[in-house]
Amino acid sequence: MSTDTATDAGAADPGAPVLELEDLVMHFGPVRAVDGVSLSIAPGRVTALVGESGSGKSTVGRCVVRLLSPTSGTVRLGGTDVTGLGRRAMRPHRREVSIVFQDPAGSLDPRMLVGDVVAEPLRLQGRGGGRAERERRVAEQLERVGLDRSVAQRYPHELSGGQRQRVSLARALVSEPRLLVADEPTSALDVSVQASVLNLLADLQRDIGFACLFITHDLSAVEYLADDIAVLYLGQVVETGTREEVFARPRHPYTQALLAAAPVADPVRQRERTRVLLGDDLPSAIDPPSGCRFHTRCPLAVDRCATEEPVLRTVGGGGSVACHLVDDDGSGPDVRDATPGATPDATTDPDHDDRPGSPA
């Protein structure tokens, strides 16, 4: 699939990954927001992109839908390189991918009726036939996301947060995209409303079969919804794998710490868990740490980590990981076994080959 088919626009190869990112780089002046991300999503799969605030998740999403033009690297949609395409040439590909944003209020034009909001992508793409046909499709779409068709006659501010997020979903799906980028679609919502949006997303995904880049920092939502997971740290992917693999056997120390830090809504289990405190917060993306970018916070870091950059490589047991301490067969130490509260320097042990196996 290395043959470049950039010229025959529109005709997507059905077998090709819906999305392929190759060495994607997005710098904002000195800010190295995304620094070499490679990722691929197969048709109908849900891939979660997780990481801390500022790790570059939204920037990746914006590059995918071409709200941003990447500094370098390649974005392929359905096998077609769309990285360098101008507005016009991009048009046939626009309908392939839609985006839903975190803030349902801010992403909907307050002066437009809901019906016009949902119909907008069709109008912009010059599709959807006449007015009557568009109205029919809007009504169908609203019902699909669990809203009454009369909502079309309302303004966004006349809806609740959860209803507004459903409207965003309806708009994103009206053009029947093959890929949906969902950027923190539930973070701004209440718990019980979150549940309904997550359920809806799961249902629609199952029924329609679009692929989804699900951007979030909520690991319980990831576990509920995702097929695959990519973990981002300071603009780089540090681990990928299927949901089962990553949750059952996280290999990168950062992924391990992330899983250990996410609170579980169960007081007994929550209090029994090993705490891994990462000390300081995410370092600056302007001047990322040398070597492994995680070494300043990694409880397991050894001397080599500060000087040599680990590459993301495929390891045994599936998935890929970028850490010096993980062997090719996928085995390695677990930060959750390190002494609780251990400071990074206390664990800088030259004898790191004598590492414990991963727990069962």
Next chain:
Amino acid sequence: MTTATTTTGDRPAPADGEPVLEVRDLSVTFTTEGGTVSAVDGVDLTLGRGEIVGVVGESGCGKSVTAMSLAGLLPRSAEVTGSVELLGRQLRGAPPAQLRAVRGNEIAYIFQEPMSSLNPVLTVGRQVSEVLQVHERMSRARARERAVELLRLVGIPSPERRVRQYPHELSGGMRQRVMIAMAVACDPTVLVADEPTTALDVTVQAGILDVLRGLRDRLGTSILVITHDLGVIADVADRVVVMYAGRVVERAGVEELFVHPRHHYAAGLLSASPTPGRYAAADDRLQEIPGLVPTLAEQPDACTFADRCPAATDRCRSAAPPLAELDPGSGHEVACWHPRGSTPTTDHPAGEEDA
């Protein structure tokens, strides 16, 4: 360790677990252009010495208004009734000067957005020391030293260097730690943390929750944690207060609540959260709570949850259930006519006693 060096002299030291804060029948209404808005309706709450109580509920249910009413932080448009006793002293209706003193020394607050509560043009060291100079009447040099100690207490690495930095030079997590340092500078009896980690990442959140737990363990601070995140509650709270539409619907020990929620709203909230090991298969759905949160004014004589409740009957729509223990002495209270896990004949006992 109780080095309670407070300025308000006659503060009796309560025994462990004895309530330091008791809120009874607290109600708050706001006068707005559109009429009167009832935000909090008859809330009861107790906080024991060295206890962490979590208040949980959906957006708009009155968590923040309850918290702010404790030390008189609400705007003039608010009318507050009921009782707020701190170590036996009535705060509701106390003169502004007295409330100001209470806020500086005995009840401290931290809020969700640390940036807007910090002064952007002063170094963080200066801001922490100023609290100490004003409230504890420390010398400048002593306050400076103590500021470094406090920043270390809340887990800020290399505090000697950090005291010279400005808020914008710190990350969100570090700023929240600075806020906590300022809040605990005067060794408050009660710390009110309103969504202290909502704006933060899980890795940073875990650290902040650790700091709160540490304060309780080391200083014996009583903490009221307000959140809509059940994971936070599960992590730090000893007891939980569940609010719905301005009222307390359930109070229980944290484990008891998570295992045996008796109120239908509390149960709905618990099953609406995705739990580990759960995957969106065709037959598995997160439980949704249908309908919208009502505004209080609509249902003065009804259970406010009746419209969304799977067990609602006519009785629920015609009388508000009181908050009461189902099993006397259990400390597990619920405001529901038909609590979960009861047979119809053993329905709410308080119904007959209190109504």
